[in-house]
Amino acid sequence: MSTVTRRAVIDLGTNTFHLLIADVSATGGISEIYRERIFVKLAAEGIATIGKAPFARGIKALRHFRIVLDEHDVPEVNAIGTAALRTAANGKEFIREAAEKSGINIQLIDGDQEAQYITLGVLNAIPAAEDRVLIMDIGGGSTEFIIADERQVYWRRSFPLGVSVLMTGFHFSDPISGGEVSALENHLKTSLTPLREALATYPTTHLVGAAGTFDVLAERLQDTAAPRHTTSHQLNIAGFGPLYERIVGATLAERLALPDVPEERADMIVVAMILLRFVSRLAGIDRITVSDYAMKEGILLARPQDAK
Template identity: 65%
Template sequence: MKSPELRAVIDLGTNTFHILIASIDADGLIHEVYRERIFVKLASDGIETIGAAPFDRGITALAHFADVIRKYRVKEVTAIGTAALRTASNGEVFVRQAELETGIRIKLIQGDHEAQYITRGVLAALPPLDGRILIMDIGGGSTEYILASERGVHWRQSFPIGVAVLHRGFHHTDPISEEEIRDLYAFLDHILVPLKDILRQYPTTHLVGAAGTFDVMADVLKDAAAVPHPTSHTLDLKGMEELHFRIVASTTAERLDIPGIPPERVDLIVVAMLLIRYTVELANIDRITVSDYAMKEGILLGIDEASPLV
């Protein structure tokens, strides 16, 4: 029997470039053969325009991914550009130069399309749903929220509140000041009104996080007593308060010494933790699950199969 063809998915995020090479079997299961992330930080000089240094870092990362694709002899490649590339004034220039230098053709997608991919990926990673969940995917340039249940997907929306955006707008002191936290929360109060409204209609206390800071939380707070699952992880919330305050009250140097936090995330993880805390308090969350799957897996599994809104 012929083995399934390998496919490559490249996610060009505002903070991180990812590549996933895998096949999909006849039962729709993902079989991963290679995964890598490179912290490019496209928005390190601002999200309005990609600076010269991050521009070069991005092209170098894609050249490396092109070498990996050739090594694995992958014929089908999907490269997706998200918030930074779709909003930066020179995003299209980056896309053209990337294709010229690496042969990788990048497709820019809007936030709602991104949320559809995330929905498909996350739902595939979870056990069968037994109630409503709020999915949250924190990126560098945007954050996606999705409300779903065993009936299907009720609502999804992308908001321009990625960690690179929030860090640049609100985290200027080290450690972050109480005034900056108040300003950040006031901003979230304003921009997340649609989320507040939908939670009144579809309340849920179960948050499902995907990627980024949620991966860090899964490493530190994984509930050892929970029933194991191959592609999702239940958090032990007893340690969440302590972890939150340890991160938010720390300096950059102190965060480097906190086990489980990659050095590349120490600058952005403060605003990410504050965004998660805001969401937890807004929805009265009492259960958090972390999904191993997000947008890349959603692309592999096919956007045409994504759940429609119900």
């Protein structure tokens, strides 16, 4: 008889704080008990320093999570800080105040550790990856890329190319101008040189996306003819181009009116789509899978050696 442990993971992302409470079996099964996300947008006033209002929103979210954790009698909580808390000058101050006001102790991890957890979560969510896949997790402050199959990880890297960073640096017009798109693509061309080199060594045309923008794509572009899977979804890749044009060519008001585009993502989804198109062209992607698991599930599944 397997032992089941109730655990919780809080992912303190640059845009969103996620709480996942689950029962985890000794054999690695995850039974979700509770899930919630709160859009705090820590970088709304810049990623170099967390502004007063985003700081307060973040602490308020954690105090709420504390209440939920107590209601569900969770003995083990992993609260993980990523790009924004790594970058912000007052990130440590936020961590101290979070502990004082919510009793939640935050652990900062670097981009490589983040990519390791994402890899573990994604590979446990999709059908066995017999061939290499390119895993992509678009965050607010960073984007992680991993090239892997079910046997090994060939390459991984975190880039400071999150949607908050890209929107602040390149999206000024409404809708975004052609010049801004070109400037962003030129920036990506330079910044993602290591990814281009890795793909030359370990080519793959299968992209696996985790969380955020990919959840929006899963709602709009799910391939209903593909075999059903419990924790991943195939996309109809032919629909990406028209959806890209519709989103990137729209004003903010028009994006807010689009079905399945959450209000909280409507501002940043433009740069996310540009990033996704750039990467798809770079790798020659002909297949996209969306994983229901990402970093949070990877943390739940991790053994001590997986976090090294």
